[in-house]
Amino acid sequence: MMHPDKLLSMTTLPLHLAELMGKPVNDIDTPALVIDLDAMKRNIGRLAEFAKKHNIRWRPHAKMHKSAALARMQIKAGAVGVCVQKTAEAEAMVAGAVYNVYISNQVIAPAKLARVAALTQRVAAHGGQIAIAVDSLEGVSRLAQAMTEARTSPREDSGAAPAATVIDVFVEIDVGQGRCGVTPGPAAVTLALEIRKHPALRFAGLQAYHGGAQHVRSALDRQAAIAQVVAAVRRTRQLIAEQGMTVGLVTGAGTGTFALETASGVYGELQAGSFLFMDRDYAANERDSAQPVFEHALFVKSQVMSVCASHAVVDAGHKSHAIDSGLPAVHGLALDYANGGDEHGILRGAVLPELGEAVWLIPGHCDPTVNLHDFMVGVRGGLQHGTVEQIIRVDARGALS
């Protein structure tokens, strides 16, 4: 019998992709986003082992892969649920039977907050839980209003009577990223106290993620950055405790630093998502010895469409892969990839590939690369001689709102 994940992902498959199942890698048309399923499975195993050994929860970020099937795969391996950044991503996860979803971001528009509140009703029927981050009093107030309204109107999906659901609320503190979050210290206490006033909100802890630190190349410099993060978290936690409240959970950490947050003893949950695919940018970091080794598992299969004396041109440009964190690397060949625009990549090297030859690219940044594709082709048995085993839909592709 076919595995339910395969059935689920095949229900809306375009014919040309459905026909790929069981075929050799060679049959995959280009450009295509391809997952080395063996490497991905090993990456999941390594993170699961790390989390078990250090007795820490992991709620990996689904903003990266945007696929309910991959979220379920990680939950099966021990993850407690998923993080997302957008309401529409949360909806895509819940639609794909992922019922523990943390929107690790601010949501301010009342129309979106009504959708968030509706999600709390929907997952409650499955024993699930929705969580969200806040960084303003206005944000708390709008969230409370949406939750209260959802408690008094019939459920949007089934028309059933609403439940008195509660949403977990994390106070986001800015631990060095300089983006969202209140300043660590008293401002966080004020928000925690405000959350406590609303019966439909539950103060769940602190959101403390330093995105910039993930990509600092030197292991020592990353240690210094996370030491400051941890100090800010401790200080804030202490102030909140002095008000008689408990910080249930500190959540954060990415693929670049999670061994450090884990070692601090302050964090209870890791949000790392990119370890699953391991892009070129993360692989360029000097590895912390406490960090597991992850393999590249995501590739863009491209093809040579033009060759001249000085260079070859492949059919994958920055509509096939994101370039915000740099250009892709060429897998297994001594070639440099130069930007050829939206639809082309220019390869240079001592030995150029031939017209029609397949060239595998390792994306600079996996998150926005995945977001360019509707499907990922899962290959078992390697990129040379493997076969297509699974087509994975990017359920939350373009889920911006």
Added chain:
Amino acid sequence: MMHPDKLLSMTTLPLHLAELMGKPVNDIDTPALVIDLDAMKRNIGRLAEFAKKHNIRWRPHAKMHKSAALARMQIKAGAVGVCVQKTAEAEAMVAGAVYNVYISNQVIAPAKLARVAALTQRVAAHGGQIAIAVDSLEGVSRLAQAMTEARTSPREDSGAAPAATVIDVFVEIDVGQGRCGVTPGPAAVTLALEIRKHPALRFAGLQAYHGGAQHVRSALDRQAAIAQVVAAVRRTRQLIAEQGMTVGLVTGAGTGTFALETASGVYGELQAGSFLFMDRDYAANERDSAQPVFEHALFVKSQVMSVCASHAVVDAGHKSHAIDSGLPAVHGLALDYANGGDEHGILRGAVLPELGEAVWLIPGHCDPTVNLHDFMVGVRGGLQHGTVEQIIRVDARGALS
């Protein structure tokens, strides 16, 4: 009665978008890609007037807007058809009743060439024509084989008997872009002679596009670059003529330079696409006096989700707009947009916007920005007080193959 374009684009609309029709701009959730329909219409009018005045064809590039509705709108205003870069884009255009399609790019994979040949059969029934570019003997040979096979098998779409269709083939010469195309001169003659050998191929002329020249800031420098382009085209055309063949059409030119190619008298067709939306990058060029003035017509509507003393954060990052040609500009407000990652933008300035306030962004580069969205919201009457008049599907979003 509703205009057929509106009916067509509404048939597959998600409910939340269908409900937006006729609503005020204020109701558009964020982030969303919004077209100022009045500005776009003026842009179309200016290019149509320019083309008419100079008696030159325009076949604007649909790789930019990826929408059959917008292609039909331009054809109604005088365009002869569309250019595209990918087979899948051509398929999306034909599916949307656009029957004159030029794939201004190399196609090498036999599976794709079979699809191209099938398209020639499909558009023939509507009096249409498919064209393609080549830059290698192998490319000519593979194309000829696919066309021959299509002439002997029943039509894929209807099962009808095949027609003896012919595809228009342009020889691409590299006029300075350093990407695809053969060196101007004898190599192009060789290809033209080769094309002539195949009854299903018709030598249509030269593809001569200098992408890099489009974004040269100084008008004088652009003139110098296009002067070299024109010299290379003339030389190649002369050599082909000496072999007794006629270069029917020279096609190329983009939004940054088309007044120059037009003035040369050598070009018969303009491919400019971006003039329709006019992104931040093109607007930064010093304008050539012969060039019409185009207005920004494409915006990302975003919303402030977090504010602190030093900055505000909007809910649109580089999953909402492409950053390959630089960050977006903020429309109508004295604010700088800094990169906040995949889902966030950081605004700095003397007066920060308030939590929940709408902020309109002008994308750095329209082509890959459009490719991130499934729909564009067309607004009539301005971004402040206008209403939603049309929802335009990005038919070829993610059409990579």
